Each structure stands twice: as C-alpha cells, then as structure tokens.
Amino acid sequence: MLITTAFTALLAASAATAQLTPAKRYGLLKDVRPELGFANYSPAQKDLVAQQVQAMFQIYSHEYTKIKDIHVDAQAAIAKARKNASSLSLKDFNYEMASIFLSLRDFHTNYEIGGAHSCYGFVTPFKFNFVQSPDIANDPRVVVEALTVDPNILALTKDQVSKVQVGDSLEKIDGLTFRQHWIKTQAATGGANQYGGYRAALGLLSSINGKLYPAPAKDAVTFEFHRPGSKTNYSVTVPWVTVGKRACLADAPGGGSANLGAPKFHGPNLTKEKKKGPVGVKPSSPLDGMKLFGDSNNDLIWKPTDSSIINWTIYKHGGANLGVIQLTAFEDDTHPDGLGPAAEVFQNLLLNELAETDSVVIDVRDNGGGIISFADVLPQLFVPNFVPGKARAIRTENNRILMVVDSADGPTWAASYNQSHPGDLYTVPEAFSTVEQDNAIGQLYLRPVGVFTDANCYSSCDMFSASMQDFGVTVFGEDGTTGAGGANVVEHRSFLQAAAPTIFKPLPYQDVDATGAVRLGAPDFRVAWRETLRVNKNAGVVIEDRGVLTDVVVRPVVADFLPINNSTGKSTQFDKIAAVLKKAGTSTGKAGLFFQSPLALQYSTTGSAVSFPYSSQQIKKLELRDSTGKVVGTASPSPFYRRTTGVLKASQKSTALGYFAYNIRGYGANGKQVLTTKRVVTVTPGLDKYVKVAAGQTFNYAGTGAYSAVYNSNSPAVNGWQVSKTGVAIVGNGIQYADNTDTDLRVFANVPKGGAKLAVTFKFDTELNYDFFTISVRSVTAGAPVTPVQLARETGKGSVDQTFDLPGGNIDISFHFVSDGGVDFSGVTISKIAIKA
Numbered sequence: 111m112l113i114t115t116a117f118t119a120l121l122a123a124s125a126a127t128a129q130l131t132p133a134k135r136y137g138l139l140k141d142v143r144p145e146l147g148f149a150n151y152s153p154a155q156k157d158l159v160a161q162q163v164q165a166m167f168q169i170y171s172h173e174y175t176k177i178k179d180i181h182v183d184a185q186a187a188i189a190k191a192r193k194n195a196s197s198l199s200l201k202d203f204n205y206e207m208a209s210i211f212l213s214l215r216d217f218h219t220n221y222e223i224g225g226a227h228s229c230y231g232f233v234t235p236f237k238f239n240f241v242q243s244p245d246i247a248n249d250p251r252v253v254v255e256a257l258t259v260d261p262n263i264l265a266l267t268k269d270q271v272s273k274v275q276v277g278d279s280l281e282k283i284d285g286l287t288f289r290q291h292w293i294k295t296q297a298a299t300g301g302a303n304q305y306g307g308y309r310a311a312l313g314l315l316s317s318i319n320g321k322l323y324p325a326p327a328k329d330a331v332t333f334e335f336h337r338p339g340s341k342t343n344y345s346v347t348v349p350w351v352t353v354g355k356r357a358c359l360a361d362a363p364g365g366g367s368a369n370l371g372a373p374k375f376h377g378p379n380l381t382k383e384k385k386k387g388p389v390g391v392k393p394s395s396p397l398d399g400m401k402l403f404g405d406s407n408n409d410l411i412w413k414p415t416d417s418s419i420i421n422w423t424i425y426k427h428g429g430a431n432l433g434v435i436q437l438t439a440f441e442d443d444t445h446p447d448g449l450g451p452a453a454e455v456f457q458n459l460l461l462n463e464l465a466e467t468d469s470v471v472i473d474v475r476d477n478g479g480g481i482i483s484f485a486d487v488l489p490q491l492f493v494p495n496f497v498p499g500k501a502r503a504i505r506t507e508n509n510r511i512l513m514v515v516d517s518a519d520g521p522t523w524a525a526s527y528n529q530s531h532p533g534d535l536y537t538v539p540e541a542f543s544t545v546e547q548d549n550a551i552g553q554l555y556l557r558p559v560g561v562f563t564d565a566n567c568y569s570s571c572d573m574f575s576a577s578m579q580d581f582g583v584t585v586f587g588e589d590g591t592t593g594a595g596g597a598n599v600v601e602h603r604s605f606l607q608a609a610a611p612t613i614f615k616p617l618p619y620q621d622v623d624a625t626g627a628v629r630l631g632a633p634d635f636r637v638a639w640r641e642t643l644r645v646n647k648n649a650g651v652v653i654e655d656r657g658v659l660t661d662v663v664v665r666p667v668v669a670d671f672l673p674i675n676n677s678t679g680k681s682t683q684f685d686k687i688a689a690v691l692k693k694a695g696t697s698t699g700k701a702g703l704f705f706q707s708p709l710a711l712q713y714s715t716t717g718s719a720v721s722f723p724y725s726s727q728q729i730k731k732l733e734l735r736d737s738t739g740k741v742v743g744t745a746s747p748s749p750f751y752r753r754t755t756g757v758l759k760a761s762q763k764s765t766a767l768g769y770f771a772y773n774i775r776g777y778g779a780n781g782k783q784v785l786t787t788k789r790v791v792t793v794t795p796g797l798d799k800y801v802k803v804a805a806g807q808t809f810n811y812a813g814t815g816a817y818s819a820v821y822n823s824n825s826p827a828v829n830g831w832q833v834s835k836t837g838v839a840i841v842g843n844g845i846q847y848a849d850n851t852d853t854d855l856r857v858f859a860n861v862p863k864g865g866a867k868l869a870v871t872f873k874f875d876t877e878l879n880y881d882f883f884t885i886s887v888r889s890v891t892a893g894a895p896v897t898p899v900q901l902a903r904e905t906g907k908g909s910v911d912q913t914f915d916l917p918g919g920n921i922d923i924s925f926h927f928v929s930d931g932g933v934d935f936s937g938v939t940i941s942k943i944a945i946k947a
C-alpha cells in the first residue's frame with residue numbers, strides 16, 4: 111500500500127546514462143532557487159487539490175487528538191485555506207498546503223509538493239546529536255556527531271567544514287540557542303511531541319526534504335560552535351547545498367530549466383506485487399539511500415545478516431555479554447514483499463549467535479517504521495501471551511463510504527465502523543493481526559531484554575516499543591519519549607483513489623506509462639487513517655503525540671563519537687544498558703534461564719510418538735500441551751540448575767495427517783511459569799501410503815485419505831480447503847475466504863522414475879497482488895530436504911486448465927492458498943487434479 115522511493119528502480123533506470131550523467135545534481139541554493147519549480151495548476155486544479163485534501167482530512171484519524179494535544183484543527187484549517195486557494199500563486203499555494211500539513215506535527219500526514227521542488231534535498235555538511243546534560247527537556251546540549259563524507263557536498267563547503275571538529279558543541283543557530291530555534295520553528299518542523307520536535311529540528315539542520323518542506327528562506331545558515339577546552343566560541347556560515355535527483359527532475363511537472371528532457375516515468379510501478387499488510391512509516395525523501403555523513407558509534411563492529419535491516423553485535427566491554435540487534439526499519443524495500451527474510455533472521459540470531467548472551471537489547475534508534483504486522487510478531491519471542499495493539503478510525507461519512515460501502519480493508523474494518531453508533535467520534539477498535547498469528551512461535555529468549563529507542567523511532571517502531579513496554583520490557587531511550595507516530599498511513603494515489611473512487615479523484619500530473627510506472631515529482635498526499643491504542647499495562651492509551659515514555663534515559667557523551675578505536679569496543683550507552691539488564695536478570699531470576707528445542711518437527715505416520723528434544727537451564731518442570739490445552743506429556747530436567755538435555759514426549763503416537771500445534775510450558779524452581787513457546791509438528795504419510803501411479807495409468811484425485819491431507823497453518827480448518835468426496839477442493843465457504851488464511855492441500859504420490867504429468871483445472875478470484883494460490887511439487891528423498899519447484903502462482907481472477915511436468919519418484923504436490931488481512935474475494939476452486947504417468 112505504500113510507495114517509497116523506488117531507489118533500486120531508479121538506479122536501474124539511470125544505469126544506461128550513468129557513465130555520462132551522474133544521478134544527482136549538486137548546487138548552491140542561491141543559484142538553484144529559480145529552478146525550484148511547481149506543478150503548473152490552473153485555478154480549477156488548485157481548487158481540486160485543496161478539495162481532495164479536505165476530503166482526505168475527513169478520514170484523518172488524529173483530528174480530535176490534534177485538537178486536544180496541540181490545538182490544531184486540520185478540517186477547519188483546510189476549509190479556511192480552500193476559500194482562497196485558487197487565487198494563490200503556484201508557490202504560495204504549495205507552501206500554504208505544506209504548512210497546513212506540517213502544522214499537524216504528524217509525519218504520517220504529508221503533502222507532497224508537485225514539481226521540481228520535490229526532487230531536491232537541502233543539506234549542510236554537519237550531522238548533530240544530543241549529548242548527556244542535566245536537563246534534556248529544557249536545556250538540550252547539541253554536538254557535531256559527524257561531518258559530511260559526500261565528496262560533492264564537501265567540495266561546495268570545504269572552507270567551512272575544515273574549521274569544525276566532531277565533538278564541537280553547537281551553541282547558536284542564526285543567533286538562537288537550539289531550544290529557542292525549536293520554539294520558533296516548531297509549527298513548521300513536524301515532530302509530534304517535544305522530543306520528536308527536537309529530533310526533527312535537529313535533523314533539519316543537516317538535511318531538508320524538498321518534497322515535504324519549503325526550501326530554506328535564507329541561502330545560508332550561521333552556526334556558532336564551541337570547541338571543548340577553548341576559551342572562545344567560533345562561527346561558521348555554511349551555504350545550503352541542493353541535491354537534485356536527475357530522474358525526478360526529468361519527470362517532474364514544472365521543472366524549469368532543470369527539466370532535462372529525458373524520458374519520463376522513472377517512478378515506482380503501481381502494478382507490481384504489493385507489500386504485506388498495513389504500513390506505518392515515515393515519508394521518503396529525495397535524499398534516501400545517500401550516505402551523507404560518516405558513521406557514528408564506530409567503536410562497535412556491527413555484523414551484517416541476510417536481511418538488510420538487521421545488523422548485530424555482542425557488546426563485551428567491561429565484562430558485559432550483551433547481545434545487540436540493530437533493527438533499522440520494519441520494512442525492507444530490497445524485497446518485493448517489503449520484508450524478505452527479516453523475521454527468520456531475527457529468530458535465528460536469538461537461537462544461535464545470541465543464545466548464550468546474558469541479555470539482549472534491540473536497538474531501534476532512528477527506525478522510522480514500516481510494516482505493522484512485522485512489529486507485531488516480534489514481542490512473542492521475548493514475552494508470554496502477547497496481545498497486539500488496536501486501532502480505530504474517526505466516524506465520518508467518508509469513512510463510512512471507504513470502510514463499509516467500498517469495504518476498503520475488508521469485513522473486519524466494515525464491522526469496526528458498523529458497530530459504532532451515530533454520535534461516536536470513533537469506530538470500534540480492531541487489531542491489525544490476530545493473537546494467534548502474533549503468538550505462533552512464542553518465547554525464544556528467556557533472559558532480560560530491552561529496547562533502545564530515540565525520538566526518531568516512529569510509527570511501527572513506536573508500536574513495537576509500546577508493545578514491548580506494555581508486556582514488561584524495559585525501554586531505554588536517548589530521549590524522554592519515542593517519536594509518537596501512532597497510526598497506519600495510506601496514500602491518496604495508490605490506496606484511496608483505488609479504494610473509494612467516488613470520493614478520491616486523481617490529482618493533476620498523475621499519469622502512468624503503459625507498464626504502470628509513475629512520474630516522479632508528481633503531487634500526492636498521505637494520511638494517518640487508523641489511530642493505534644495500547645494494550646495490557648497501558649490499555650487504551652493513544653500512541654500519537656504521547657509516544658512511549660522512556661524507562662531509562664541513556665544519552666551518549668562526546669567520547670562516544672570520537673574516532674574509531676577497535677581495541678576498546680566501548681560505548682558508555684551500552685555499558686549502562688548492560689549494567690541495568692544484568693541487575694534485572696538477578697532480581698527477576700531470569701539470568702541463566704535457557705530453553706531450546708527444534709522449532710519444527712516432521713514425522714511420517716510410520717514414525718514413533720511425538721517427542722521434543724530440548725536443552726534447558728533453571729527450568730524445573732516442562733509441560734507439553736496439545737492444541738486443546740490438554741497436558742499430553744511432562745519432563746523434569748535434571749539437574750535443573752545447570753545446562754541439561756532431555757526429551758519431552760507426548761503420551762500418544764500421531765496417526766492423523768496434518769499440522770499439529772503444541773505448547774511447551776516451563777516452570778522455575780519456585781513453580782512460577784518462565785516459558786511458553788509453540789511448536790508445530792507436521793505429520794505426513796509413510797512412503798508405503800503414497801498413491802502409486804504406474805506407467806500408463808492415470809490417477810484421478812477423489813478426496814483426502816491416507817495419501818492426502820489439508821495442512822492449515824495458524825488458521826482454523828473451516829477457513830482452509832474443504833475437499834469433497836469427488837475431489838473438488840474449495841477454500842472456506844467458496845463465497846468469501848477469511849483474512850489471514852494459510853491452507854495447503856498436499857497429495858503424496860509415487861510415480862515412475864522418468865516423471866509424470868499433473869493436469870489441474872481451477873478457478874481463482876483473489877485480491878490482486880495480496881492473496882495468492884500456488885501449486886508446487888517437491889521430491890521426497892531420504893537425504894537433505896529438497897526445495898519445492900513452483901508450477902503455478904496466481905493472483906486476481908481467472909480460470910486455468912493446464913498440465914505440468916512432475917519429477918519422478920516419491921513426490922509431495924502442494925496446492926497452497928494464502929490471504930492477508932483486509933479485502934477477501936471468493937477464493938479458489940479446484941475441480942480436477944489428475945496424475946498421468
């Protein structure tokens with residue numbers, strides 16, 4: 111649902127000309143200012159744009175929250191501005207709209223300026239950060255954390271950069287202290303609360319996103335610095351450097367002389383596979399992907415993983431043994447589904463590299479959010495019985511049309527509206543994911559854990575931090591709160607126009623090319639649609655504006671930014687976090703707890719009783735429960751106080767085919783529960799049960815039995831495949847499938863060595879690019895597992911009658927249907943499955 115800067119697509123698009131023309135255009139604001147063009151709107155188009163903003167603010171989830179917290183009424187502000195909008199100049203019109211959005215102090219609700227202006231970032235060569243001081247709320251101290259490493263920016267500012275050193279403190283900005291500067295600019299800065307505002311204001315001293323913010327009014331900025339140990343202050347006046355994206359300038363309507371006349375449509379592809387689930391993330395910028403500044407905290411050596419959003423290290427300074435997982439976002443745009451292997455990578459770190467640490471901290475500083483369901487599946491790995499937060503929309507006519515008439519996010523959200531009553535301000539809160547989905551794995555790490563935030567931690571990052579805190583996890587923070595963005599965000603163009611076309615109309619210059627690619631620099635908006643609420647310890651508390659209050663403030667000191675010294679590996683911040691968690695480990699008895707058992711087990715019906723090999727420590731009793739909650743096995747690890755291995759056995763053999771969920775609970779010396787974790791056992795037929803199709807024969811599938819079964823993963827059987835006695839398979843009731851269904855019909859067969867043919871006839875009707883039907887086949891061999899071969903993958907609507915090649919020998923054929931949350935169609939009907947040998 112979210113368009114971010116398609117950075118990879120841009121690189122590809124510009125690759126052909128890369129040798130000749132660099133992708134970026136550098137200049138000084140004083141020279142480039144005349145080229146900061148705006149999309150050329152007629153008076154009627156200006157009114158249309160303002161009217162669409164007005165329509166969108168009718169679904170702005172924080173309308174009442176912002177009136178209460180910051181006394182800004184979005185709906186009143188746009189109603190007033192619309193009266194005069196069509197008579198304003200292009201620049202005044204765009205800046206007026208931008209200023210209304212910025213006054214909401216909500217990074218989810220953005221006006222994207224149409225035109226070349228939006229292709230530019232405005233930068234200085236300095237990166238600043240806050241350091242420890244006695245009163246971080248009223249007297250924040252700011253120092254230079256890093257200098258620019260971009261050679262083009264350096265070339266334009268080297269006389270100024272050479273005067274400044276990392277660690278110098280920032281005393282004044284154009285004559286004002288940092289706090290005075292923030293007070294003066296806060297209405298145009300963004301940042302929901304004081305700390306979010308401070309972080310936003312600090313960031314804007316280094317780089318400004320021309321897509322969202324007006325260009326700086328002055329061509330240069332004067333910083334007054336103090337060098338530690340020096341008797342005087344010194345001043346540096348740096349010009350604002352402009353960084354323009356050439357591909358965007360080529361596309362942008364209203365590009366002035368910077369329009370390079372190259373082919374248009376460098377933007378993201380509106381027709382490609384969509385991301386999973388609702389998104390909560392900060393807006394993108396023309397500066398995304400650029401390395402503007404040197405690294406900080408360099409004294410720690412981060413280790414990369416297979417996920418580009420996860421790095422890790424074990425902090426060992428001063429005898430600490432602290433696992434650190436650095437999670438830079440809740441989405442990974444290098445993968446088509448927006449996430450890639452992040453969840454598995456995260457789990458594997460806990461099970462392997464970090465398994466023997468004393469404690470773990472998840473470093474989410476500077477994490478601007480992403481896919482909400484990813485934030486919702488992480489807490490279970492640390493805390494028992496996790497419950498995700500809920501969200502609500504405002505009760506307005508436009509939301510009635512969007513949620514009920516157009517069912518924009520499916521039956522759950524239609525019901526959320528329907529269950530509210532006239533006069534209510536909000537619809538009834540609903541969760542984005544189910545408790546079952548969010549507890550499908552359970553605890554993997556039992557020792558103390560913390561989350562390390564700052565006020566740049568925003569949106570899904572706020573939600574993750576809130577969830578962890580609500581279930582007892584310590585929140586460390588560089589600031590007094592997180593960034594306070596509590597909502598899922600939807601875009602006008604990619605979501606609202608498609609979901610409710612009677613209300614949301616195309617904006618000018620939003621044309622696409624034949625393959626679905628959009629023009630960069632075209633106008634668009636985004637809005638916070640559903641406001642998130644906390645649960646458990648903070649039930650009902652709104653995240654927006656308040657944020658997650660930090661339990662332990664941990665600011666850096668200047669020494670933390672000074673040049674690399676690998677031999678120390680020291681950070682004052684991680685020293686403190688390690689010490690606090692160590693103490694917590696002793697006082698709560700969590701120090702030394704350990705439990706591991708393979709995450710997934712597979713048996714064939716010829717196998718013995720289900721048994722879970724385990725390794726444990728400080729766990730006196732283990733209990734195995736089946737999916738109905740019945741205790742079907744127990745074990746008493748001995749000696750329990752040190753590392754012990756054993757086997758937790760179920761009392762009965764598995765005879766039926768399918769997925770079987772078990773719950774393992776562990777109890778400490780005092781009888782208190784210290785562990786709850788899930789395990790899934792897959793039971794497949796023994797090889798002797800496979801249906802044998804000899805050469806020349808045709809096997810016509812006629813329903814499940816000894817060689818075929820339905821495997822439902824985390825969704826009720828009634829929502830999965832229903833297979834008739836004649837072998838017709840239908841997902842759910844055949845009228846409308848359920849949200850978050852994951853159902854797999856598998857047929858196990860033995861065919862001649864040379865292979866066979868699979869003939870399948872099916873109809874499908876699924877949400878395009880969100881819900882999928884896949885046919886695949888896997889060879890079953892005694893040795894290493896064989897990767898399945900995909901035969902077909904369908905989404906949208908159609909009928910197929912097709913024959914596929916099957917490998918020879920023992921094979922496992924899978925007919926797999928998966929839906930996400932939200933919109934649901936009638937699903938898939940398979941009317942024929944035949945194997946011809």
Ligand SMILES: *[C@@H]1O[C@H](CO)[C@@H](O)[C@H](O)[C@H]1NC(C)=O
Nearest residue numbers: 190191192193194195197198
């Ligand atoms: C609208 O514009 C007119 C003149 O162009 C000005 O006098 C009036 O104050 C403006 N009204 C608002 C609400 O900005």
Ligand SMILES: *[C@@H]1O[C@H](CO)[C@@H](O)[C@H](O)[C@H]1NC(C)=O
Nearest residue numbers: 281282334336340341342343
């Ligand atoms: C540097 O500037 C700050 C802020 O104006 C001021 O408080 C301080 O006294 C100055 N230091 C020197 C040494 O001039």
Ligand SMILES: *[C@@H]1O[C@H](CO)[C@@H](O)[C@H](O)[C@H]1NC(C)=O
Nearest residue numbers: 379380381382383625626627
């Ligand atoms: C956009 O995606 C569609 C569907 O995946 C594909 O056919 C088309 O070529 C893509 N266009 C571009 C510009 O990548």
Ligand SMILES: *[C@@H]1O[C@H](CO)[C@@H](O)[C@H](O)[C@H]1NC(C)=O
Nearest residue numbers: 412413414419420421436438
């Ligand atoms: C992760 O580590 C790799 C290798 O050290 C580094 O190149 C990359 O920048 C790191 N990523 C982040 C977000 O720190």
Ligand SMILES: *[C@@H]1O[C@H](CO)[C@@H](O)[C@H](O)[C@H]1NC(C)=O
Nearest residue numbers: 514520521522523524525528
């Ligand atoms: C919501 O109410 C409308 C009519 O008021 C009804 O048509 C629709 O089926 C209801 N939807 C749900 C999911 O309750």
Ligand SMILES: *[C@@H]1O[C@H](CO)[C@@H](O)[C@H](O)[C@H]1NC(C)=O
Nearest residue numbers: 408409411673674675676677
């Ligand atoms: C620190 O370690 C990194 C990675 O091992 C290495 O590239 C760098 O040169 C080292 N720096 C110093 C100052 O030793």
Ligand SMILES: *[C@@H]1O[C@H](CO)[C@@H](O)[C@H](O)[C@H]1NC(C)=O
Nearest residue numbers: 673674675676677678679680
């Ligand atoms: C690096 O740390 C070691 C150990 O604390 C110290 O002896 C050495 O002087 C440091 N080197 C630099 C360049 O700071």
